Amino acid sequence: MATAREIMTGGTECVGEKESVLEAAKKMTGLGVGALPICGTDNKLKGMLTDRDIVTKVLGAGKDPAGCTAGELAQGEAVTIGADDRAEEILRTMTRHKVRRLPVIDGHTLVGMVATADVARSLPDPDVGYLIEALSTD
Structure with a gap:
């Protein structure tokens, strides 16, 4: 089975922890990512x-997106996957943590992102079906 490095979308950009949520939203818009x-x-x-974080934790809470930083919305340590981890580990990690996107790291360096769409394109239908089912339940 494939590795995260083979499945991921490379060239992932970060938002700095000190950048405003407004700047982050503009970056998301420009990159066409969620x-x-x-x-x-x-x-x-x-x-x-x-x-969703921007809508619920900033706008919905009545906060000013220009005055709130991305770092304020970071919740603990990010769930990640190693670049050379196998697809089975991607599925386990996404299912266990109920996440739709996994940053891919090589050491401490961000090298890409694995999203459910990447999994759907790369893995057999039954594996994808189990993942989608697991992510869709509470």
């Missing part, structure tokens, strides 16, 4: 920021 990894000044992954 999530960005949050990277610290030390270039280590601090978390993930999704379009």
